[in-house]
Amino acid sequence: MSKQITRAVSLVVLGVAAVLGSTQAVAVDQDLLKILRENGAITQKQFEQLTEKKVASDASVISAVKDTQYKISTGKKGMSIKSTDGAYEFAVGGRVQTDVNFFFPNSEAGNGMEARRVRLKGYGKLAHDWKYKAEIDFSEYSKIDLTDGWLAYTGFDNVTIKVGHQKVPFSFQSENSSNWQTFQERAQTDAFIDTPYLGRRRMGLTVAYDNDLFYGRVGAFAAGINEDGEFNQSFGTAARGLVSLVNDKDQHFHVGGSVHYRDMDDNPSGTAASKDKVELRFKYHPEAHIGGTWIDSGSDLSEDSILAANAEIAGYLGPLHGQAEFTTMNVERTGGLTDLNFYSYYAEVGYFLTGEQMNWKQSAGQWKRVKVGHEVGNGGIGAWEVAARYSHLDLSDGNFDDAGRTNNWTAALNWWATNNVALRLNYVFSDRDLVTDTLKDDFVHALTARAQVVF
Structure with a gap:
């Protein structure tokens, strides 16, 4: 009976590991694998195979993070979405x-x-050297006014050229x-x-x-x-x-x-x-x-x-x-x-x-x-x-x-x-x-x- 239980546990662990490895959603915990090996639930060969899958899964996660094209942040200036190279940005405040x-x-x-004043704005950056802003005011009843609405070029050192409502x-x-x-x-x-x-x-x-x-x-x-x-x-x-x-x-x-x-x-x-x-x-x-x-x-x-x-x-x-x-x-x-x-x-x-x-x-x-x-x-x-x-x-x-x-x-x-x-x-x-x-x-x-x- 104990061998059957051990075999059943082994099959469950292997099945879960296979699913996790195929989806790369969560890596199998190495400490758990060691415990299963020491208790005889899995063989040394199975331990090595599962460990290799874990390392491959972790590498895939790291690679995916590195390949992410943008990052989202929130703070005192509102919420922003920014490309990892800093070339593009959109923020709301x-x-x-x-x-x-x-x-x-x-x-x-x-x-x-x-x-x-009740205002909402969107602003950001395009291709490093272009900035923009659009802001509207809702404070007057049944009326919406544009406060800022402009495009600026900042590609020259210490110079900003801006066109629009400013x-x-x-x-x-x-x-x-x-x-x-x-x-x-x-x-x-x-x-x-x-x-x-x-x-x-x-x-x-x-x-x-x-x-x-x-x-x-x-x-x-x-x-x-x-x-x-x-x-x-x-x-x-x-x-x-x-x-x-x-x-x-x-x-x-x-x-x-x-x-x-x-x-x-x-x-x-x-x-x-x-x-x-x-x-x-x-x-x-x-x-x-x-x-x-x-x-x-x-x-x-x-x-x-x-x-x-x-x-x-x-x-x-x-x-x-x-x-x-x-x-x-x-x-x-x-x-x-x-x-x-x-x-x-x-x-x-x-x-x-x-x-x-x-x-x-x-x-x-x-x-x-x-x-x-x-x-x-x-x-x-x-x-x-x-x-x-x-x-x-x-x-x-x-x-x-x-x-x-x-x-x-x-x-x-x-x-x-x-x-x-x-x-x-x-x-x-x-x-x-x-x-x-x-x-x-x-x-x-x-x-x-x-x-x-x-x-």
Whole structure:
């Protein structure tokens, strides 16, 4: 009976080994084979045959792994599929920013909650030297907007040529991503950029160059891809450059500037009689988005063209960081009207209580993702940051209803819980001095908060 049991066990083991060997799914464990041999369940010859199959199976598995053409990875930047030679890559990422704003007194600005940004993007690389990105925003109800949609060539040393819907190279805070900015909203200088008539992003062609000392980008632009009709015909140029005077691991300081010119004719190829003008307008919220329009130049500017100029400084020393910008906007007018000159500036300073520091990327001329030293969920408390900012916007050159000057003071507390999750709390006090006293409140307090996830 014992011999029959031994023979049966041997047949089962040999059968399993044959199946595993033929499918190359799992190699037979060599320790088990030794035990079977020592117990007399298999002969020495059978042991050697099964061992040879195991070695062949392991070699096949190793060969298959080596021959794999791509690898899939997930991390703080989302999910990516990349070829083993690095020539091709496709990645998926996005962001969700949920805001709540409270205002007091509240006669004009309404309290509320909104999806500030909800974006999904696909980006990657083609044949080593080509990069691409397509990103859409779902934050506006029943509307989908394309934010980025471009193709870039990087085959020349330190040079990037990009065509498509992309950011206009003007203003440091505008070029920085909202993901990594210190405050919940950009400073009032953004009134000269984030408008339907000039815009943060435009269809265009840009060329960028960078080295350890210098970064610059210049381009020519039409209108935004989300616009049509008259807004899609005006053309402009813009350029931004900076010099990094200090650029080490623990410290950075740069100075720079940018210019933006735009012809506001909506049909440059038409006859003079057929040319109409795009209505230019500058307005801004009290650095709290749900508050709506707080200051407004109106649309009766009789513009022919605009020329904007900007100066910037920024840097960090360990956990201490700061930046400032000054922007002027000159509006050339039609019909012999006097040109208009508006301006805005801001200065901010911040400090990481937990020792982190800003993340500067020289090749992009931007701040990037804050690198959290000890993430929540991995035994840490995240990165804690405090900051303060003052900003000023002057639209008083001209007797326009609701135009004037505003002064904003903002205090911020940021908790970067992980490399992907952040919670923000801002207090804003905004004081305005209007050309005409048609609006009721001359000041407003705002308490704003944001929950943000970036992947």
